[in-house]
Amino acid sequence: MGCVNIVFKERSMAVIENEGKIVKVEDGDKIITACNQLGVPFGCKGGACGVCEIEIEEGAENLSYITEEEEMMGVKPPFRLACMCKILKGTVKIKF
Numbered sequence: 001m002g003c004v005n006i007v008f009k010e011r012s013m014a015v016i017e018n019e020g021k022i023v024k025v026e027d028g029d030k031i032i033t034a035c036n037q038l039g040v041p042f043g044c045k046g047g048a049c050g051v052c053e054i055e056i057e058e059g060a061e062n063l064s065y066i067t068e069e070e071e072m073m074g075v076k077p078p079f080r081l082a083c084m085c086k087i088l089k090g091t092v093k094i095k096f
């Protein structure tokens, strides 16, 4: 009888930072909760109102690609909608 090893890879933590305050999230998670904790205002939470627009000061390459909703809202780098992006890894510094 064969033996199968299953390895659960632990996800590491990424960081959202604003004015020295940091909130950790798991790699690949949406940043909405972290941004909420940092004080970013939210409205629709669905990419339709633009209230949650944040400026990415550092680490834009650590975020998921711009979404259709962000394109529809005319959001362009260095800005993103906090309710739409995911952080892939590392640190992302935001301003709002």
Ligand code: FES
Binding pocket: 041, 042, 043, 044, 045, 046, 047, 048, 049, 050, 051, 052, 053, 081, 082, 083, 084
């Ligand atoms: S909360 Fe409305 S676009 Fe993000």
